[in-house]
Amino acid sequence: MAKNTHDVIVIGAGHNGLTAASYMAKAGLDVVVLEKNEWIGGAAVSRELYPGWKYSNCSYVCSLLRPEIMRDLELYKYGLQIIPYEGSATMMRNGDYYAHYHDHDMTINSIRRHSHKDAEAYERYSRDVLRQCKIIKPLLKMTPPDLTSFKPKDLFGALEFAKHFAAKDELGGLGEKEIYDTIRFYTMSIRDYLDEYFESDITKAHLAGSAIIGTALGPCSPGSAYVLLHHYMGEVDGSVGAWGYSRGGMGSITKAMTGCLNAHGGEVKPDNEVVNVITKNGRAIGVATKKGDEYYAKKIVSNLDVKRTFLKITEESSLPGEFVERVKNFKIRGSSGKLNIALDGLPEFPCIPEGDPGGGGDMHFTETIEEMEGAYDDWKRGEWSRNPYVDMCIPSKSDPTMAAPGKHYMSVFIQYVPFNLANGGWNEERKQEFGRHIVDCIAEFSPNFKDLINHYEVRTPLELDNEVGLTEGNIFQGELTMDQLMFNRPVPGYAQYRTPLKNMYMCSSSTHPGGGVMGAPGANAAREVLIDMNIPQTGNYY
Amino acid sequence: MNRDLRFTALKKTPFHSRTSLASRTNKYYNWNGFTVPTEYSTTELEYTAARNGTSVMDLTPMCKYMINGSDANKFVDYLVTRDLSQMEDNTVAYIIWCNEDGKVMDDGTIFKFSNTKFMLCCAVKIYNWLHDSAEGFDVSFEDATDTTAALAIQGPTSCSTLKNYGADDLELLKPFGMKQYNINGYDVLISRTGFTGDLGYELWTDPANAENMWDSIMEAGKELKIRPFGMHALEMTRIEAGFIQTNTDFMAAEDSLRPVRMRSPYEIGMGWLVHLNKESYFVGKRALKKEKETGNSERCLVGLDIDGDKPAVGSVIYNEKKEDIGIVTAAMWSPTMKRNVALASLKRPYGIKIKENIFAEIYHPEELEYKKIWAKCKVVKRQFFSPERRNKVPADLYE
Numbered sequence: 001m002a003k004n005t006h007d008v009i010v011i012g013a014g015h016n017g018l019t020a021a022s023y024m025a026k027a028g029l030d031v032v033v034l035e036k037n038e039w040i041g042g043a044a045v046s047r048e049l050y051p052g053w054k055y056s057n058c059s060y061v062c063s064l065l066r067p068e069i070m071r072d073l074e075l076y077k078y079g080l081q082i083i084p085y086e087g088s089a090t091m092m093r094n095g096d097y098y099a100h101y102h103d104h105d106m107t108i109n110s111i112r113r114h115s116h117k118d119a120e121a122y123e124r125y126s127r128d129v130l131r132q133c134k135i136i137k138p139l140l141k142m143t144p145p146d147l148t149s150f151k152p153k154d155l156f157g158a159l160e161f162a163k164h165f166a167a168k169d170e171l172g173g174l175g176e177k178e179i180y181d182t183i184r185f186y187t188m189s190i191r192d193y194l195d196e197y198f199e200s201d202i203t204k205a206h207l208a209g210s211a212i213i214g215t216a217l218g219p220c221s222p223g224s225a226y227v228l229l230h231h232y233m234g235e236v237d238g239s240v241g242a243w244g245y246s247r248g249g250m251g252s253i254t255k256a257m258t259g260c261l262n263a264h265g266g267e268v269k270p271d272n273e274v275v276n277v278i279t280k281n282g283r284a285i286g287v288a289t290k291k292g293d294e295y296y297a298k299k300i301v302s303n304l305d306v307k308r309t310f311l312k313i314t315e316e317s318s319l320p321g322e323f324v325e326r327v328k329n330f331k332i333r334g335s336s337g338k339l340n341i342a343l344d345g346l347p348e349f350p351c352i353p354e355g356d357p358g359g360g361g362d363m364h365f366t367e368t369i370e371e372m373e374g375a376y377d378d379w380k381r382g383e384w385s386r387n388p389y390v391d392m393c394i395p396s397k398s399d400p401t402m403a404a405p406g407k408h409y410m411s412v413f414i415q416y417v418p419f420n421l422a423n424g425g426w427n428e429e430r431k432q433e434f435g436r437h438i439v440d441c442i443a444e445f446s447p448n449f450k451d452l453i454n455h456y457e458v459r460t461p462l463e464l465d466n467e468v469g470l471t472e473g474n475i476f477q478g479e480l481t482m483d484q485l486m487f488n489r490p491v492p493g494y495a496q497y498r499t500p501l502k503n504m505y506m507c508s509s510s511t512h513p514g515g516g517v518m519g520a521p522g523a524n525a526a527r528e529v530l531i532d533m534n535i536p537q538t539g540n541y542y
Numbered sequence: 543m544n545r546d547l548r549f550t551a552l553k554k555t556p557f558h559s560r561t562s563l564a565s566r567t568n569k570y571y572n573w574n575g576f577t578v579p580t581e582y583s584t585t586e587l588e589y590t591a592a593r594n595g596t597s598v599m600d601l602t603p604m605c606k607y608m609i610n611g612s613d614a615n616k617f618v619d620y621l622v623t624r625d626l627s628q629m630e631d632n633t634v635a636y637i638i639w640c641n642e643d644g645k646v647m648d649d650g651t652i653f654k655f656s657n658t659k660f661m662l663c664c665a666v667k668i669y670n671w672l673h674d675s676a677e678g679f680d681v682s683f684e685d686a687t688d689t690t691a692a693l694a695i696q697g698p699t700s701c702s703t704l705k706n707y708g709a710d711d712l713e714l715l716k717p718f719g720m721k722q723y724n725i726n727g728y729d730v731l732i733s734r735t736g737f738t739g740d741l742g743y744e745l746w747t748d749p750a751n752a753e754n755m756w757d758s759i760m761e762a763g764k765e766l767k768i769r770p771f772g773m774h775a776l777e778m779t780r781i782e783a784g785f786i787q788t789n790t791d792f793m794a795a796e797d798s799l800r801p802v803r804m805r806s807p808y809e810i811g812m813g814w815l816v817h818l819n820k821e822s823y824f825v826g827k828r829a830l831k832k833e834k835e836t837g838n839s840e841r842c843l844v845g846l847d848i849d850g851d852k853p854a855v856g857s858v859i860y861n862e863k864k865e866d867i868g869i870v871t872a873a874m875w876s877p878t879m880k881r882n883v884a885l886a887s888l889k890r891p892y893g894i895k896i897k898e899n900i901f902a903e904i905y906h907p908e909e910l911e912y913k914k915i916w917a918k919c920k921v922v923k924r925q926f927f928s929p930e931r932r933n934k935v936p937a938d939l940y941e
């Protein structure tokens with residue numbers, strides 16, 4: 001049994017664990033990252049499961065990753081390059097399509113084909129959403145105040161938070177009306193929200209997609225409008241809401257972070273599953289791995305979701321009962337699946353004219369919000385959606401490193417897929433049946449699609465839970481609803497990256513500001529660790 | 543009626559039929575008397591092509607001069623500050639040249655075919671200057687600007703694209719090497735040079751070959767993320783690469799109305815191109831030697847890494863006492879590095895001895911008002927971005 005001592009142990013080499021580790025290593029600490037899998041990256045990973053094709057096995061597009069983090073960690077030096085999307089499209093059964101473009105005015109022209117009024121409403125809509133994005137942006141980097149505490153720091157924090165809600169500096173003082181708008185946005189359903197702007201079904205269906213991706217809410221569920229905001233608040237170089245590919249797949253992000261960590265003396269140890277957090281008198285002092293090694297450190301930071309952290313690898317007896325209860329009640333329902341497909345050529349989608357940049361990014365085939373809600377109804381019954389909402393894209397159309405020239409990699413994200421499949425649960429056969437079902441759905445819009453398939457990987461919530469370690473396969477490591485956001489994330493009283501155990505911290509997507517490849521939870525957690533160790537933080541992020 | 547327009551409008555390059563067809567935005571500008579696109583679709587995507595795939599730019603408006611004659615070798619060495627006496631045939635060198643006062647006239651590239659034949663490429667016209675300087679040398683000059691069509695093919699997949707086009711073994715060409723090809727029945731000179739700081743090539747050919755070359759390269763790069771690339775995108779890549787641009791980052795000596803605007807090579811970060819120990823005399827040598835000895839250079843051109851994400855376009859640079867110490871000449875948010883970078887001309891000792899406590903005053907437009915930002919700057923290497931693939935031999939291939 002080896003005994004190892006470090007300043008900091010990070011459990012899990014997801015992008016948040018690596019972000020936290022890199023910031024701490026940059027600040028001069030000796031950091032080791034223990035990862036259960038043989039590869040690194042968690043849900044931001046690129047793996048070659050079929051020779052010659054790289055898949056972004058889980059997350060597939062980048063927008064949320066804070067540019068300050070990319071800058072501070074100098075990720076470009078370690079190979080990161082973001083490729084902006086050209087556009088997106090929803091295909092229609094009548095052979096028509098709806099497209100969004102990189103260029104705002106091209107989008108307006110496109111919407112106008114479906115509704116003249118909607119084209120103009122889109123200006124108002126994008127302004128309103130952009131305003132909400134600007135309000136939320138400064139909050140992402142802040143440690144939420146603890147509303148249960150009366151410490152001056154928290155009282156000031158609450159004030160600071162409230163001030164940003166009123167977004168004084170960014171927007172020149174919001175009035176009462178705008179604050180109401182914000183609250184409405186956070187609590188409304190996306191259907192109700194879009195109905196206030198648009199009349200055409202296809203416009204609404206296209207825009208609503210972002211509100212259901214990854215969530216166990218339907219488009220009619222209150223709170224789904226916020227999920228849309230969560231997908232919009234990123235940017236690609238100042239273009240707010242824009243998405244892009246990470247060159248070489250999402251694994252390039254975590255690979256670059258590892259490069260930065262290594263350059264500052266830190267290390268990732270793959271194939272080292274942590275099975276137990278070692279505690280002594282209410283303090284975390286180390287971890288034990290499945291291999292039987294023990295690691296000791298001054299600080300322990302968990303990149304696992306809050307349920308895994310406290311219900312799987314920490315002794316329940318070392319934690320307050322109320323806290324454990326809250327963690328048990330944390331909503332983390334899986335609702336998504338994915339197919340990663342190796343294609344021998346470029347599939348044709350006759351609805352989208354050849355060369356139209358709308359076909360360059362995400363493509364969909366859900367035409368109405370009602371269809372989406374129907375897909376959700378199937379999930380509630382424990383079934384995968386018969387008529388699913390898909391977010392599919394062909395990164396190799398833009399990225400020359402995913403497959404050989406002329407060959408293509410297609411990523412298909414699927415909403416909704418249950419964790420607990422009705423009638424006996426998931427097994428290999430039902431997983432393959434699910435995969436075939438999705439292939440059939442896509443083939444309805446692409447006559448040559450099936451013939452081009454060399455291989456595909458099927459991902460279900462169960463399988464994401466097992467392999468990636470996302471409890472129930474929830475992609476955000478916890479539902480993004482008001483009761484689980486900001487000072488409530490993951491649980492009230494523990495939104496500041498600290499835990500009931502002294503010297504133990506959380507840095508995962510289960511913490512503020514939540515899921516997605518954003519890095520903010522990791523960077524925020526590193527800041528709190530450094531504050532507790534009296535080490536000055538430097539960089540553009542802080 | 544066929545009207546004979548005798549006045550000279552802006553010229554079209556031999557690629558115009560193709561560049562205008564590729565343009566979705568119809569945005570053009572005047573480059574050295576030619577009409578060329580500023581942007582084809584969106585600058586951001588065009589820029590990305592240069593860092594991700596292959597970008598194609600019409601370079602024809604560059605000034606191009608053929609220098610021939612038994613003294614061509616000696617003449618070139620006399621014209622420029624760099625010691626070219628050891629330059630090998632079929633290579634290219636980056637150069638600057640000065641007037642007798644040691645003030646920079648322009649920068650450019652010189653292509654050596656042999657001791658008796660060179661080609662000079664640059665931004666500012668110097669046909670006249672070449673003649674004025676040639677007294678006593680057996681050389682002749684030919685302005686090849688209109689008679690040579692040129693394309694820049696730049697980006698990580700550019701070598702593969704050009705191999706598909708017919709440039710066999712191109713991956714073995716070294717940086718600043720050049721090679722003569724015959725492709726589709728036309729002579730094409732390919733040099734491993736460019737203005738993007740990445741893997742890239744420049745192609746030089748007869749205007750009669752222009753359309754065939756454009757079409758064939760577009761076809762060759764179809765699966766390699768090829769995209770035409772306008773001036774705005776080029777501006778971004780060249781700032782990231784830290785390349786200077788005449789009359790943007792410094793005033794060309796012959797264009798400066800105000801003598802105080804003229805700059806010596808030492809004042810624009812080009813001291814490394816001045817070879818005072820070169821045996822023969824070169825234009826400006828005396829003045830440059832004196833400047834070097836007395837150390838009285840007044841300015842410097844540096845790279846700045848600026849806090850925040852608002853580009854410091856046109857910003858004045860201050861010290862901590864709010865004294866004006868220089869100006870930003872080019873600035874951008876770098877999409878690749880996610881850094882706010884700029885090139886700045888500073889009054890020494892700022893930028894050389896004093897690199898800290900420097901600030902840029904940025905006026906960021908926000909819906910008809912300016913937000914005034916006082917941003918901290920760090921003096922850094924001007925070459926902000928230089929990926930490993932840029933100089934790799936053999937060059938990266940995508941197969």
Ligand SMILES: Cc1cc2nc3c(=O)[nH]c(=O)nc-3n(C[C@H](O)[C@H](O)[C@H](O)COP(=O)(O)OP(=O)(O)OC[C@H]3O[C@@H](n4cnc5c(N)ncnc54)[C@H](O)[C@@H]3O)c2cc1C
Nearest residue numbers: 012014015016036042043059060061274469475509516517
């Ligand atoms: C299918 C799918 C698609 C998605 N698409 C996108 C998208 O396109 N864009 C986007 O921004 N976001 C997307 N997301 C969400 C995003 O990927 C995640 O929210 C984010 O990557 C989570 O990062 P993390 O670092 O917080 O956690 P994780 O990536 O989950 O990292 C946790 C790490 O801990 C490791 N681990 C688990 N248990 C142990 C243990 N006991 N010991 C040691 N290590 C352990 C895991 O292996 C993993 O590496 C998607 C997610 C999924 C699943």
